[in-house]
Each structure stands twice: as structure tokens, then as C-alpha cells.
Amino acid sequence: MEDSKSIIKNRIEKKKGRISQAPLYIMVLPAIIIVFIYSYIPMAGIVIAFQDFIPAKGLFGKQTWVGFQNFVFLFQLPNSFRIFWNTIYIAVMKIISGLTFPVIIALLLNELRHKWYKRTVQTLIYLPNFLSWVIFAGILVDILSPGTGIINKMLEFAGIKPIYFLGNPKWFPYTMVITDVWKNFGFSTIVYLAAITNIDPTIYEAAYIDGANKWKQTIHVTLPGMKAIIVLVATLSLSNILNAGFEQIFNMYSPQVYETGDIIDTFVYRMGLINARYGLATAVGTLKSVVSCILISVSYYLAYKFADYRIF
Amino acid sequence: MKIKRTLGERIFNVFNYTYMLFLSLICILPLVHVLAISLSNKAVVDAGRVTLIPIGFNLESYKYILTKPEFIRAFTITLKRLALGISINMLLTIMTAYPLSKEVKAFKHRTFIVWYFIITMLFGGGLIPFYMTVKATKLMDTVWALVIPGAVPIYNVVLMLNFFRSLPKELEESAMIDGAGHWTILWKIYVPVSTAGIATITLFTAVGHWNAWFDGLILMNKPENYPLQSYLQTVILGLTTMLGTTSIAEDWKVLQVISDRTVKSSQIFLGALPIILVYPFLQRYFIKGIVLGSVKQ
Numbered sequence A: 001m002e003d004s005k006s007i008i009k010n011r012i013e014k015k016k017g018r019i020s021q022a023p024l025y026i027m028v029l030p031a032i033i034i035v036f037i038y039s040y041i042p043m044a045g046i047v048i049a050f051q052d053f054i055p056a057k058g059l060f061g062k063q064t065w066v067g068f069q070n071f072v073f074l075f076q077l078p079n080s081f082r083i084f085w086n087t088i089y090i091a092v093m094k095i096i097s098g099l100t101f102p103v104i105i106a107l108l109l110n111e112l113r114h115k116w117y118k119r120t121v122q123t124l125i126y127l128p129n130f131l132s133w134v135i136f137a138g139i140l141v142d143i144l145s146p147g148t149g150i151i152n153k154m155l156e157f158a159g160i161k162p163i164y165f166l167g168n169p170k171w172f173p174y175t176m177v178i179t180d181v182w183k184n185f186g187f188s189t190i191v192y193l194a195a196i197t198n199i200d201p202t203i204y205e206a207a208y209i210d211g212a213n214k215w216k217q218t219i220h221v222t223l224p225g226m227k228a229i230i231v232l233v234a235t236l237s238l239s240n241i242l243n244a245g246f247e248q249i250f251n252m253y254s255p256q257v258y259e260t261g262d263i264i265d266t267f268v269y270r271m272g273l274i275n276a277r278y279g280l281a282t283a284v285g286t287l288k289s290v291v292s293c294i295l296i297s298v299s300y301y302l303a304y305k306f307a308d309y310r311i312f
Numbered sequence B: 001m002k003i004k005r006t007l008g009e010r011i012f013n014v015f016n017y018t019y020m021l022f023l024s025l026i027c028i029l030p031l032v033h034v035l036a037i038s039l040s041n042k043a044v045v046d047a048g049r050v051t052l053i054p055i056g057f058n059l060e061s062y063k064y065i066l067t068k069p070e071f072i073r074a075f076t077i078t079l080k081r082l083a084l085g086i087s088i089n090m091l092l093t094i095m096t097a098y099p100l101s102k103e104v105k106a107f108k109h110r111t112f113i114v115w116y117f118i119i120t121m122l123f124g125g126g127l128i129p130f131y132m133t134v135k136a137t138k139l140m141d142t143v144w145a146l147v148i149p150g151a152v153p154i155y156n157v158v159l160m161l162n163f164f165r166s167l168p169k170e171l172e173e174s175a176m177i178d179g180a181g182h183w184t185i186l187w188k189i190y191v192p193v194s195t196a197g198i199a200t201i202t203l204f205t206a207v208g209h210w211n212a213w214f215d216g217l218i219l220m221n222k223p224e225n226y227p228l229q230s231y232l233q234t235v236i237l238g239l240t241t242m243l244g245t246t247s248i249a250e251d252w253k254v255l256q257v258i259s260d261r262t263v264k265s266s267q268i269f270l271g272a273l274p275i276i277l278v279y280p281f282l283q284r285y286f287i288k289g290i291v292l293g294s295v296k297q
Helices: A002-018 A022-050 A069-076 A080-110 A115-130 A133-144 A150-157 A172-197 A201-209 A214-240 A246-252 A255-261 A264-274 A278-307 B007-038 B042-046 B060-066 B069-100 B110-122 B127-136 B154-165 B169-177 B182-193 B195-211 B214-219 B228-237 B252-257 B260-294
Strands: none
Touching: A022 A069, A022 A278, A022 B069, A022 B110, A022 B127, A022 B182, A069 A080, A069 A278, A080 A115, A080 A172, A080 A214, A080 A255, A080 A264, A080 B007, A115 A172, A115 B007, A115 B260, A133 A150, A133 A172, A133 A246, A133 B007, A133 B228, A133 B260, A172 A214, A172 A246, A172 A255, A172 B007, A201 A214, A214 A278, A246 A264, A246 B214, A246 B228, A264 A278, A264 B127, A278 B110, A278 B127, B007 B260, B042 B260, B060 B069, B060 B252, B060 B260, B069 B110, B069 B154, B069 B182, B069 B195, B069 B228, B110 B154, B127 B214, B154 B195, B169 B182, B182 B195, B195 B228, B195 B260, B214 B228, B228 B260
């Protein structure tokens, strides 16, 4: 019995050894080439940050090298600190609210006892996530408009003066945070709900017999059961601290709110593609990439260490 | 086990059920509101009387949009993008994930190649060098610019790779004994048994291509090459007004019932419509997909 098993095993091993690895290399080759061209060459293109770049001469043409001049110029710009601050401020608010709100919603959803009701709620709150930011922003611009928007009509009805959510620098960052949560909270609850359903139901029974009410069960059973995934999501969101949400802000901001709403990515877009200051824009982008790369590495390391998370 | 409900719990339940209803409505009503505006008469819309039900029902805004050549052209480009993008993305995702799902023993340089791909998730050249690269490879103003640079979605490759790994090893081994090579094993055995995983990733890819707008905006110099969402970006959120200059709008009868706002609303709704239509079918899959991709033990 043992013998025949090992004979088969041997035969498989032999066969495996004989089967050529060449097809595997041929399979990955197209992906390797495309990634090389569109991911690795742009990485090398960071040299633009150290040049007085003239597009006509080409990406790797004979450009004039200017050393760190672009970076120095960047730090002398009166608004560079402001842009950096806006980015962090908006991103941190989004990370905190984007973390706590979905956890609370998952806990509340879990308390719904009618399955059909729960499923309907889930279906509806996941939907906005699937709309593009163009569509969602289009809706928001309409309903938030100070003159004709329905939100301000409702505020007016309640006796509150119309608020220019997207045109007032004071309101703009908060509008961005709230609308971002609005679009994404439903979808973010999925992982937390999955974590809750993985908790062993006998623990709840034990807690109930020991006299724990719903509230105590939530604090002492559900939340500890979700701890691992919450820590994981929190750690990984650290790497997003320089991403305040380009697609969203780009579609809703205007020169009136640059003061509080301009972020690194929108600034790079305007500097680079609108004003054709390639060197300067790449310098900003490079700084962001380097910091982001460090943050991502740190957060993946922390996630690996504390939550035993691996990408693959 | 029967659980007795206390008064506090009952109050909580009433609150909770109401609150969840409120949240659901907040996610869906804006869309209903926009739909109502798009179907209403201009005068009523301007007076701010439309909330959730169209008043002065008419389809003129939709008629106006659907006869607009720019809209049709952008829609055609998006269809091309979807057809090319989905097939290229899926082909490369499957072909890349298969070798990487092997052990180092069966695929010698696996670790190195995996890192080669992972690094691009961690570090990138940023917007300008990317733009210059696409320009240098002469893809600007073609539909290929929207398809080729993103042809290898690394995140999906990782999902697919994990999916392949979860398949029983015996499948591969018995095929090998029967003399199958890697190509046969991949297309005749792995792909047919992975339909659930492939369907999930295909849907994500399709939604991604439908919703993409920024690449169209920067990689197309001529607005007539914009895919639908990029076109919508310029007309819904841009500064251009849609009415007034075109010849169709000169028909004063039409202009009496439509305005910029009703036309914008109908475009918003049309841009969201395919998502709303496929969403119910998609939902079954994506929860699994998300959980598969994020929670791994």
C-alpha cells in the first residue's frame, strides 16, 4: 500500500521534472514587457524632475540638467506648504471617518433580524461605490448648489441660510470628507460584516448565559472579534495619507477653494499638464512617490507583523 | 435558544431599523432626484418644485442627448474600449497568474518575477512621466491608449493567482500524467473550473473600464476621441454649456421644455444606467471577491 503510493508520487515528480518550464516564461512575457514599458520607464522618467525639460527633445533626449533647482523652487513657492497641509488634513479626516463609520454601520446592520431587510439595505448602500466620480460628482454639484440644489432648499425650509458647500473654502474640505464617506461607507462595511459573521456563535450564547446584554455582547464579543481586521485596515490606510482623493476633488473644486481644497495631485495636474511645467510637476510627483513608497512599505511591514497580512 | 427582548432592546431596534432605512434612502434618492429632473419640464425644474417625481413629464432631454453626434461618438468609443479592454485584461491576467501560482520548484524565477510586478504597486513614476511615456509610444488619440498601459492589472493578477492556488493539486498532476503541457492545463482545466473567480474579475474589469474618465481626458488631445465618461466629465462638470450653439437646440419648441440642468441630469442618469442594470447581477459576486482579496488567513 505505502509502496504503490510512493511509486505514483515518484512518477509524478519525474513527470514534473520533465515537463518544460519554457511555456511558463512565454506566458508571463507579454505582461513583463507591458509593465516594463508603462511602469518601469515612467519610474526612470523621474529624471525629468532634475531637468529643464523640453518635451520636443523626447523623454530620454538631450535635456539640460538643473540638479535640485526644481525642488528648491518648489519649496520657495508660497503655496507649497498649503498644498501639502491640505492634502494631509483632508486625507487624515477621510481615513478616520472612513474607518469608524463603516465599523458602526456593520455593527448596526448585524443587529437587523429580518434577512430581506438587511439584504435590501446592503444592496442600496453599496450602489454609490460603483458609480464613477464623474457621475457622483455631477449629482453632488446639482444637489449641493446654493441656488437650485435640493439640499439648500431643505436647509431653507428649516430656516437655515443657503450654504455654498463647493464654493466656500471654509466648507469645502468637510464637504469632501462627508461626500467621500457617503460614496464609500457601504462598500467598506463588507469586510467588517464578513468578520462579524466569522465569529463563533457559541461565544454569544455563553455571554448571554453569563448575563451579558446586547450592548455588553457587542463590547466584549463582537468588537474583539473584529479587532484583527480593524487593525489591518487602519494600518494599510496609513499608506494613503498623501492621497486625499484626486478624482473626487478634481471634479468638484474650483479656483475659489484652492486655498483649502488644492491637493498635491491636483496641483501636479495643473502645473504639469495645463501649464506645461513638466520639471516642476515631476519634482512634486517624485517627492510624493518617495514618501508614499516609504509609507506603503512601513504599513505593509506593520500589517505583516501585527496582522500577519501578506499581499500574496 | 429563545432570547427575551428588553424594553431597551426594543427601542434600539426601532431606532436601528429607521436609521438603516434613512441610510439606504440617502444612497439612492439623489439618483432618483436626478432622474426626476431629467424627465421634468424646464420651468418646473427652474422653480425648484421637482423632488422625486417628475413634473411635466417629457423625454425631450433624452431625445436631445441621443441625437447628439458627440454623445453617440463617445458612447461608441467606450464600447470599443470595453470590448478590447476586457479581453486584453482578462487574457493577460489569466496568463500571468498561472505561472505565478506555481511553486518555485516548478517555475524557477517565480519569486523574482512576482517582485517585479509587486514593486509597481508600491512605487510609480507619477503623472507626468507616465504621460510622456504614452506619448513616446505613439498611442495618444487612439483607443489603445486607454487599453494598453493598464493591460496588466496587478491587483487582479494577485486575486487570480490566489484563486488558482486554491484549486486541488491533483487536477494538475493527473493532467500531467496524461501528457498535458502547461498551455493545455491552463486552458482546458484551470480556466473551466475557475469560472466563479474569472466572472468576478471580469465584472470588476468591465466596471473599471466603463467608469474610467481621467485617462481619456489626458491621453486624448482631441475631444472627439473622448470615451463616454471623459465626455461627460467635460459637459457635466466642465464650463461648457450644452445648449445654444447646436442646430438642434435652435428648435424653440424643444428649448421651452429642456434646460442645461435637465440635459445634464439626463446625461448623469445615462452615464450611471449600465451600472444600475448590471449591478444586481454583479452584487452576488463582488462580496466574495472583496472578502477573498482582503481577508486572507
